Every structure is written in C-alpha cells, then in structure tokens.
Amino acid sequence: MNVIYPLAVPKGRRLCCEVCEAPAERVCAACTVTYYCGVVHQKADWDSIHEKICQLLIPLRTSMPFYNSEEERQHGLQQLQQRQKYLIEFCYTVAQKYLFEGKYEDAVPAALHSLRFRVNLYGLSSVELVPAYLLLAEASLGLGRIIQAEEYLFQAQWTVLKSTDCSNATHSLLHRNLGLLFIAKKNYEEARYHLANDIYFASCAFGTEDIRTSGGYFHLANIFYDLKKLDLADTLYTKVSEIWDAYLNNHYQVLSQAHTQQMDLLGELFENDTGLDEAQEAEAIRILTSILKIRESTADKAPQKTIFVLKILVMLYYLMMNSSKAQEYGMRALNLAEEQQLDVHEQSTIRELLTLISTEDHPIT
Numbered sequence: 436m437n438v439i440y441p442l443a444v445p446k447g448r449r450l451c452c453e454v455c456e457a458p459a460e461r462v463c464a465a466c467t468v469t470y471y472c473g474v475v476h477q478k479a480d481w482d483s484i485h486e487k488i489c490q491l492l493i494p495l496r497t498s499m500p501f502y503n504s505e506e507e508r509q510h511g512l513q514q515l516q517q518r519q520k521y522l523i524e525f526c527y528t529v530a531q532k533y534l535f536e537g538k539y540e541d542a543v544p545a546a547l548h549s550l551r552f553r554v555n556l557y558g559l560s561s562v563e564l565v566p567a568y569l570l571l572a573e574a575s576l577g578l579g580r581i582i583q584a585e586e587y588l589f590q591a592q593w594t595v596l597k598s599t600d601c602s603n604a605t606h607s608l609l610h611r612n613l614g615l616l617f618i619a620k621k622n623y624e625e626a627r628y629h630l631a632n633d634i635y636f637a638s639c640a641f642g643t644e645d646i647r648t649s650g651g652y653f654h655l656a657n658i659f660y661d662l663k664k665l666d667l668a669d670t671l672y673t674k675v676s677e678i679w680d681a682y683l684n685n686h687y688q689v690l691s692q693a694h695t696q697q698m699d700l701l702g703e704l705f706e707n708d709t710g711l712d713e714a715q716e717a718e719a720i721r722i723l724t725s726i727l728k729i730r731e732s733t734a735d736k737a738p739q740k741t742i743f744v745l746k747i748l749v750m751l752y753y754l755m756m757n758s759s760k761a762q763e764y765g766m767r768a769l770n771l772a773e774e775q776q777l778d779v780h781e782q783s784t785i786r787e788l789l790t791l792i793s794t795e796d797h798p799i800t
Contacts, residue, residue: 453480454544465489468496483544484529488522495519516556523552530570531714535721539577546570562598565591565605569612576619584616603640607633607651614654623658630655646715649678653722660729672726676744679723683750686710709754716755723748738775742768742785749788758792765789 450459452472459470461477466489471477495518502508526549533542550567557563568591575584591609595601610633617626634643634651641647656671686709709716723744730741745768752761769785 452476453485454547463489466493466496468492479540480544483533483541484526484548485544487529488525488548491518491522495522519552519556523549523556526552527566527570528712528714530574532717534570534573534577535714535717537577537721539574542570542574542577546574560594560597562594562601562605565594565601566608568594569608572612573615576615581616581619584619588612588616603636604647607636607640607647610636611651611654614651618654618658623662626658627655630658644678644681646678646682646719649675649722650718652678653725657725668729672729673740675722676726676740676747679719679751680743680747683709683747683754686754687750709751716751719751723751738771738777739781742771742777742781745771746785746788749792753788753792761792762789765792 450462450470451457452459453469454476455472457472459472461471461473463469463471463477463481463485469480469485469489469492471480495515500511502511526545530542530545530549533539533545546567549570550564553561553564553567568587572584572587572591575581575587588609591612595605595609610629614626614629614633617623617629630651634648634655637645637648637651652671653675656668656675659665659668659671709719711719727741727744727748730737730744745764748764749761749768752758752764765785765788769782769789772782772785
C-alpha cells in the first residue's frame with residue numbers, strides 16, 4: 436500500500452476522503468483517483484475492498500476519451516455502466532461476506548462503495564440504493580452503533596415508501612434488518628413483527644422452503660430461544676436445518692452420482708460447487724454452526740438433531756472443497772452416533788460420507 440503525501444490539491448477543488456468524506460490529504464499511488472483524510476482510513480479501505488478494485492476505478496473517475504462518432508461514445512458509456520454494475524454487485528457481495536463473518540469494520544468501506552456506485556448509476560432516490568443502506572445498517576448494529584443503524588434504516592424505509600416498484604426481495608431485506616435493529620434494542624415484539632414480514636415477503640419472492648427465506652426463520656428462532664420459549668425455537672431451528680439440508684443434499688447427490696465418472700460432458704475434471712456465492716457460503720456457515728452450538732448443548736436429549744446438523748455441515752464443506760473441515764464434522768457425527776449407540780444405518784451413512792471425502796484430493800479453501 437503506497438501513498439503520496441502530502442496531497443497537492445488544485446486551487447478551488449475540494450477532494451474528499453473515500454471513507455468519511457472529510458477533506459483529503461492522501462491519494463492512492465496505484466490508481467491516483469482515490470483520496471483519504473489520513474492513513475487510518477486509507478488502510479481500512481485498502482484492507483476492506485480497495486485492493487480488489489483499485490485499477491477498476493481509474494476509467495470511472497477520469498475523463499472519457501475523445502470519440503470519433505456518437506456510436507463510439509454510446510458504446511463507451513455502456514461499458515462504463517456495465518463496469519459500475521459489476522462493481523455494485525462485487526462490493527455488495529464482499530460486504531455481505533464480511534457481515535456474515537462478523538467483520539463489521541471491514542464491511543463498512545465495501546458497503547460505502549456499493550452505495551456510491553448505486554447513486555452514480557441510479558440517482559439519489561432510487562430503490563436500488565436500499566440494499567446498500569441495509570448493509571451499512573447491519574454493519575452499524577454489529578459495531579454497537581444503534582443510532583447510526585437507525586439513520587440508515589430510515590433512509591431505506593423512506594426510499595421504499597417513495598417507490599412504486601419495490602420488489603418482494605427488497606421488502607424482505609428491509610424487514611429483516613428492522614427485526615435485527617429491534618432485537619438489538621431488546622424490543623422483541625417489534626422484532627417478531629418485522630421478521631414475520633421478512634418471512635412473508637421472502638416466501639413471495641423465493642418460496643417458503645428457499646435458503647433465502649431461512650434467515651428470517653433463523654432470527655425468529657433466536658428470539659424464542661432468548662425468551663426461553665424452547666419448543667418454538669426448536670421447531671424453527673429444525674425448519675432452517677431442513678431447508679439447508681434439502682438444498683445442499685440436492686447438490687451433493689448430483690456430485691456423488693457424477694463422482695464415478697470423474698469427468699463432465701466437456702471432458703474436464705468435475706469440481707465440487709455449492710451453487711452459492713461467497714457471502715451465501717459465509718451465511719450458511721454462520722447459521723449452521725450457531726444451530727450446532729445450541730444442539731450440542733442439549734445433545735444428550737436429542738443426539739439425532741445434533742448429528743443432522745453435523746451432516747449438513749459435512750455436505751457444505753465437501754461442496755466448498757474444504758476436505759479437512761468436512762472430515763472434522765463427519766468424525767464428530769460418527770463419534771456421537773457410536774457413543775449414543777444409534778442405529779447401524781445412521782452410522783453407515785456417515786461412514787459413506789467420510790469415505791467419499793477421503794477419496795478426493797481437493798485443496799483446502
């Protein structure tokens with residue numbers, strides 16, 4: 436990470452920090468189009484997202500070249516728009532991944548980039564800004580900045596209210612984040628109301644058994660668990676587990692059937708794949724390991740439920756090509772099945788999983 440310091444600013448021009456919009460004193464030496472108030476914010480942005488998009492910013496933040504015709508100019512504008520759309524989604528996914536991993540500080544710069552690209556492309560009042568506002572709200576909640584989270588959520592709500600074409604998926608995300616806000620404020624009645632709406636809108640958008648709907652069930656289960664309503668929490672945790680099991684098992688079955696062939700239709704080595712992006716994989720890990728921790732605390736009462744979650748994690752890590760993690764959870768499932776003297780078929784199923792994993796030589800990711 437190199438810098439030019441102090442920054443020479445042309446008279447009458449105000450350059451702002453990429454992170455906080457304070458007057459800039461530094462510039463990224465690699466792209467020379469990104470400015471910072473100081474080394475702290477430069478490092479924060481670099482570690483979060485800037486290293487990944489540094490060179491992609493240059494054509495967006497420099498003057499367009501001279502074009503010989505209107506056709507060439509329109510083509511150039513379309514290319515810039517496509518670049519911005521790519522960066523919107525890329526920065527959004529990176530920020531989401533940080534959130535699911537609990538890296539809230541790292542999520543902020545990436546989410547801010549996604550928001551700025553959205554503003555540049557769609558304008559200040561577009562509903563397309565809402566997902567970025569929600570990322571920033573969730574990061575603020577994770578950092579304990581409730582007032583700031585409320586401000587971002589107010590912006591998101593206001594934008595949705597003004598919109599006539601807001602999707603069910605966006606409504607779902609808004610209610611989920613409002614639910615998280617009220618959980619943080621210990622207002623469980625309001626939280627339950629918003630999470631119920633999250634589940635409704637997600638079900639309309641994706642279906643009741645979709646992994647994108649499962650997050651609402653999971654957060655609702657956490658509320659019931661905190662309120663000691665363990666039967667309700669158990670039912671919802673089971674539903675979340677079943678949704679992820681159905682999704683991952685579908686991918687696992689396809690791969691296990693193709694495993695004997697070792698080659699796909701193009702003649703290339705068949706690779707494992709979850710069908711998820713990095714943020715969704717991080718969400719799956721967070722949800723399933725959280726449920727596992729709760730299941731293990733009562734494993735003596737219902738060991739089958741603990742083994743069920745362990746087997747889901749085995750499939751997840753197997754599909755992520757992380758053999759060591761898959762084997763770790765597989766052995767834990769087998770040891771518990773043997774310790775609790777569960778039926779032979781259950782133990783045989785786990786052994787088959789472990790055998791399949793051990794025969795593959797995938798790099799750990």
